Amino acid sequence: MPILVKNLKCDAEHCNHKEDIDTKVPLERYIGKSCPKCGESLLTQEDYETVQALQTMAETLDSLFPVVGRNEVSEILLPIELRGDGKLYPRRD
Numbered sequence: 001m002p003i004l005v006k007n008l009k010c011d012a013e014h015c016n017h018k019e020d021i022d023t024k025v026p027l028e029r030y031i032g033k034s035c036p037k038c039g040e041s042l043l044t045q046e047d048y049e050t051v052q053a054l055q056t057m058a059e060t061l062d063s064l065f066p067v068v069g070r071n072e073v074s075e076i077l078l079p080i081e082l083r084g085d086g087k088l089y090p091r092r093d
């Protein structure tokens with residue numbers, strides 16, 4: 001099951017800018033993109049690497065437990081967010 005990042009939220013604490021991204025565009029193209037409101041990064045290299053680690057984990061789980069792929073589960077929403085330091089946090093909104 002691929003990890004799909006659907007939007008990028010500004011990493012600045014005081015800023016609530018969030019933008020949807022084209023999921024067909026490789027995520028690495030968004031590394032270093034600046035927030036149009038405050039100029040803070042929308043996706044840091046650290047956060048990108050964390051997403052890659054999640055992707056690897058998801059592929060490992062898929063290979064260990066392929067039954068998930070045969071169920072009707074086509075999408076699992078992870079209520080997490082990244083804040084620029086490469087760590088995972090529970091989503092605030």
Ligand SMILES: [Zn+2]
Binds near residue numbers: 010
């Ligand atoms: Zn911002």
